[in-house]
Amino acid sequence: MRILVTGGAGYIGSVSVEAILAAGHEAIVVDDLSTGHAAAVPAGVELHAGTYGDLAAMRDLLESRAIDAILHCGARSLVGESIRDPARYYRDNVGGGIALLEAARLAGIRRMVFSSTAAVYGVPDHVPIPEDAPLRPINPYGETKRTVEGAMRWYGLAYGLRSVSLRYFNAAGASEANGEVHVPETHLIPTILAAAAGEAPLTLFGDDFETPDGTPIRDYIHVEDLAAAHVLALEATAPDDARTGPPGGPGELLVCNLGNGRGASVLEVLAAAERVVGRPIPHTMGPRRSGDPAVLIASPERAREVLGWRPERDDLESMIESAWVWRRRHPTAYADAG
Numbered sequence: 126m127r128i129l130v131t132g133g134a135g136y137i138g139s140v141s142v143e144a145i146l147a148a149g150h151e152a153i154v155v156d157d158l159s160t161g162h163a164a165a166v167p168a169g170v171e172l173h174a175g176t177y178g179d180l181a182a183m184r185d186l187l188e189s190r191a192i193d194a195i196l197h198c199g200a201r202s203l204v205g206e207s208i209r210d211p212a213r214y215y216r217d218n219v220g221g222g223i224a225l226l227e228a229a230r231l232a233g234i235r236r237m238v239f240s241s242t243a244a245v246y247g248v249p250d251h252v253p254i255p256e257d258a259p260l261r262p263i264n265p266y267g268e269t270k271r272t273v274e275g276a277m278r279w280y281g282l283a284y285g286l287r288s289v290s291l292r293y294f295n296a297a298g299a300s301e302a303n304g305e306v307h308v309p310e311t312h313l314i315p316t317i318l319a320a321a322a323g324e325a326p327l328t329l330f331g332d333d334f335e336t337p338d339g340t341p342i343r344d345y346i347h348v349e350d351l352a353a354a355h356v357l358a359l360e361a362t363a364p365d366d367a368r369t370g371p372p373g374g375p376g377e378l379l380v381c382n383l384g385n386g387r388g389a390s391v392l393e394v395l396a397a398a399e400r401v402v403g404r405p406i407p408h409t410m411g412p413r414r415s416g417d418p419a420v421l422i423a424s425p426e427r428a429r430e431v432l433g434w435r436p437e438r439d440d441l442e443s444m445i446e447s448a449w450v451w452r453r454r455h456p457t458a459y460a461d462a463g
Contacts, residue, residue: 126150126151126193126359127150127151127153127190127191127192127194128145128150128151128152128153128192128193128194128195128196128359129152129153129154129155129186129187129190129192129194129195129196130142130145130152130153130154130155130195130196130198131154131155131177131195131196131197131198131199131225132155132156132161132177132197132198132199132200132240133152133154133155133156133161133166133170133172133196133198134154134156134158134161134162134163134165134166134172135156135160135161135162135165135198135199136165136296136303136304136305136306136307136348137198137240137293137296137348137351137352138154138156138161138196138198138199139161139162139165139166139167139302139303140299140300140303140348140349140352141196141198141351141352141355141356142154142167142170143167143300143302143303143352144349144352144353144355144356145196145355145356145359146167146170148356150359152167152170153170153171153173153186153190153192154170154171154172155172155173155175155176155177155183155186155199156172156173156174156199157174157199160307160308162306162458162459163459164459165302165303165459167302171190173186176199176221177197177199177221177222177224177225178217178220178221178225180224180225180228181228183224183225183228183229184227184228184231184232187228187229187232187234188232192234193234193236194234194236194237194238194359194362195225195229195234195236195237195238196237196238196240196355196359197222197225197237197238197239197240198240199221200217200218200240200269200270201213201214201217201218201266201269202242202266203266203311204244204264204266204267204311204417205311205414205415207264207265207266207269208264208265208415211265214265214266214269215265215269218266218269218270218272218273219269219272219273222269222272222273222276223273223276226276226277226280226286229286230280230284230286235284235285235286235287235362235364235376236286236287236359236362236363237277237286237288237289238288238289238290238291238355238358238359239273239274239288239289239290239291240291240293241270241273241274241290241291241292241293241380242267242270242292242293243292243293243294243295243344243382243384243421243423244262244263244264244266244267244270245262245267245270245271245274245292246258246259246260246261246262246267246292246421247260247261247262247263247267248261248418248419249418249420249421252388252420252421253344253384253386253422253423253424253425254382254421254422254423254424255382255424255426255427256292256380256381256382256424256427263418264415274290274378274380277290277378278377278378280376281369281370281375281376281377281378282375282376283375284376285370285375285376287362287363287364287366287369287370287376287377288362288369288376288377288378288379289358289359289361289362289369289378289379289380289381289432290378290379290380290381291351291354291358291381291382291428292380292381292382292383292423293351293383293384294343294344294345294346294382294383294384294385294421294422294423295312295313295343295344295345295346295384295421296345296346296347296348296351297314297345297346297347297348297441297445297448298314298347298348298349298438298443298444298445298447298448299348299447299448299450299451299452300348300349300352300447300451301451303451304448304451304452304455304458305348305448306458306459310325313343313391313394314345314394314444314445314448315448315452317394317398317406317408318398318402318445318448318449318452320406320407320408321398321402321404321406321449322452322453326407326408326409327406327407327408327409328408328409328410328411329391329392329395329408329409329410329411330391330411330412330413330414330417331391331411331412331413331414331417332410333413334413334419334420335419336390336419336420337390338390338392338393340390340391340392341390341391341413341417341418341419341420341421342388342389342390342419342421342422343388343389343421343422344384344385344386344387344388344421344422344423345384345385345389345394345441345444346384346385346436346439347436347437347438347439347443347444347447349437349438350383350434350436350437350438350439351383353434353437354381354383354428354432354434357432357433357434358379358381358432361431361432368431368432379431380427381425381427381428381431381432381434382423382424382425382427382428383423383425383434384422384423384424384425385423385425385436385439386422386423386424386425386426387422388420388421388422389441393441395408397441397442397445398445398449400442401442401445401446401449402449
């Protein structure tokens with residue numbers, strides 16, 4: 126397959142490009158580089174510095190490069206920012222997502238895998254969370270992802286789009302080549318490791334949740350396992366694959382959670398990081414952030430049964446260790462790449 130990867134210069138996108146290449150496919154990247162890094166794109170992979178929301182440009186690229194399928198990783202993804210500036214999230218995530226769907230429809234491309242999120246569930250009624258749980262986002266980020274999922278479902282019925290939406294829980298860790306770098310950094314593990322490296326003070330948000338130690342519990346998945354799921358999902362969108370619709374019939378949206386099915390609290394993650402780096406990591410405790418549920422743990426059975434996906438790096442300490450090794454090898458992140 127020749128696969129267009131939006132957001133392919135970002136954390137998850139770049140590691141997914143690595144997995145696509147390792148599986149014997151070809152990748153072309155589109156990224157506006159507002160949060161991604163050109164140096165994260167593997168050597169030899171074509172990079173287009175632009176936005177997936179430009180319908181005309183995307184249609185031209187899809188047609189001129191004879192793209193077979195799209196992996197849509199590009200999005201705004203900060204919960205707090207989405208609450209402060211929902212217009213940006215609807216404009217980029219929803220408006221851009223619909224533009225990409227239209228470009229694909231006009232170019233005759235009927236295969237797409239979408240990076241979704243556990244944020245579509247909001248505060249779940251129970252955990253682990255199955256894919257048929259009610260969708261009740263409590264922030265604009267989750268709402269925009271739910272909206273694009275709905276559009277993909279209708280594009281399947283009307284236009285034959287065969288698609289998979291992968292609802293990530295918490296991606297963590299690093300590949301040998303690529304790690305997690307955001308500005309500003311809001312994700313837990315890289316902020317803990319930045320504090321361990323003496324780069325920034327560490328504040329943990331909320332110790333008054335209804336959990337055993339008062340801090341939020343999340344389900345962590347190694348980014349390389351997530352990338353492997355992308356490849357399996359892309360393969361499931363083949364025209365003759367019944368997992369995304371009957372052959373010759375309308376396309377269907379397959380939704381799968383990606384997680385390990387167990388959670389770790391913020392304090393447990395901190396303790397694991399301290400074991401990895403071999404010393405205490407100073408921190409302070411702040412108030413909880415708006416839009417943070419107490420517990421998010423995936424039921425990953427559908428991905429295992431339908432996609433044949435099995436996490437291979439499911440130990441929290443090994444995830445943190447891979448991120449720590451990458452950070453130590455790249456002390457200036459992507460600024461040191463030639």
